Amino acid sequence: MRYRFNAFGRIIAVERVDDAWDTYLMGNEGKRRPAGFAVPSDVTHCRFELSHA
Known part of the structure; x- marks a missing residue:
């Protein structure tokens, strides 16, 4: 599962890998x-x- 966020103009990806x-x-x-x-x-x-809402 991967999420993307715009944090101060930078795109941050957060991905679950194992635990x-x-x-x-x-x-x-x-x-x-x-x-x-x-x-x-x-x-x-x-x-x-x-946080996406």
Whole structure:
């Protein structure tokens, strides 16, 4: 499951991999690189869906 957010003009992708969340900065050309911050593994996907509303 992957979520995308616009944070201060930067596109951030958050993806669930096994029991952890990976965060990426998305480039204009579609490439991604590590975002350099962590999302706690106990955060559920419901929390991300609420932030999209």
